Amino acid sequence: QVHLQESGPGLVKPSETLSLTCNVSGGSISGYYWSWMRQSPGKGLEWIGYIYYSGSTNYSPSLKSRLTISVDTSKNQFSLKLRSVTAADSALYYCARFWDSNSIPNYFDSWGQGTLVTVSS
Amino acid sequence: SYVLTQPPSVSVAPGQTATITCGGDNIETKGVHWYQQKPGQAPVLVVYDDSDRPSGIPERFSGLTSGNTATLTISRVEAGDEADYYCQVWDGLSDHVVFGGGTKLTVL
Numbered sequence: 001q002v003h004l005q006e007s008g009p010g011l012v013k014p015s016e017t018l019s020l021t022c023n024v025s026g027g028s029i030s031g032y033y034w035s036w037m038r039q040s041p042g043k044g045l046e047w048i049g050y051i052y053y054s055g056s057t058n059y060s061p062s063l064k065s066r067l068t069i070s071v072d073t074s075k076n077q078f079s080l081k082l083r084s085v086t087a088a089d090s091a092l093y094y095c096a097r098f099w100d101s102n103s104i105p106n107y108f109d110s111w112g113q114g115t116l117v118t119v120s121s
Numbered sequence: 122s123y124v125l126t127q128p129p130s131v132s133v134a135p136g137q138t139a140t141i142t143c144g145g146d147n148i149e150t151k152g153v154h155w156y157q158q159k160p161g162q163a164p165v166l167v168v169y170d171d172s173d174r175p176s177g178i179p180e181r182f183s184g185l186t187s188g189n190t191a192t193l194t195i196s197r198v199e200a201g202d203e204a205d206y207y208c209q210v211w212d213g214l215s216d217h218v219v220f221g222g223g224t225k226l227t228v229l
Contacts (some may be wrong), residue, residue, distance in 0.1 A: 045207055049220035058216055105211055107154035111163040
């Protein structure tokens with residue numbers, strides 16, 4: 001059973017960069033898609049983007065201009081960087097494994113517990 | 122962009138059947154997946170590919186997709202089923218993930 005754990009600062013100042021890492025244990029990061037989601041307090045789930053273990057990415061159009069997702073297969077982890085953050089980026093951020101069917105991303109079968117990020121000065 | 126529409130809330134008495142819908146244009150052509158999220162917890166996949174259940178998910182949870190509507194049915198509802206439920210699809214036209222807005226299931 002793969003286990004995912006998010007880590008990173010819980011507080012980020014406005015206009016700065018939010019950086020999070022998802023450590024994958026209990027299985028290899030290779031061969032799979034990996035994704036980030038977020039959830040603002042009291043709101044629904046928002047997809048941020050995904051990365052294939054090879055490094056190819058796909059981002060939500062609403063965040064694409066500020067977003068970079070990267071992968072480090074040697075460390076079995078992947079990361080998120082969101083630039084120029086505002087209070088609207090305050091949320092619970094989740095990482096998840098994105099299970100594919102015939103190489104097409106499909107559903108999220110394993111999730112991290114989530115990490116709360118607050119954007120405030 | 123593709124949109125999934127869920128009712129904000131559904132209420133059901135214990136032992137009864139809960140039905141949660143997810144509407145989308147021609148949704149039957151896409152694989153629909155359902156997640157359960159209890160307060161303070163991460164989402165958990167309860168149905169994938171319209172009607173399949175992951176290991177460990179009770180048979181009480183079932184899914185069906187037809188036309189423009191996907192349905193998650195929870196039979197013999199228990200107090201522990203109280204949670205938010207989200208539907209999700211992969212939109213192959215845009216290569217993006219789409220989530221429904223979520224439905225809060227209240228067990229009366």
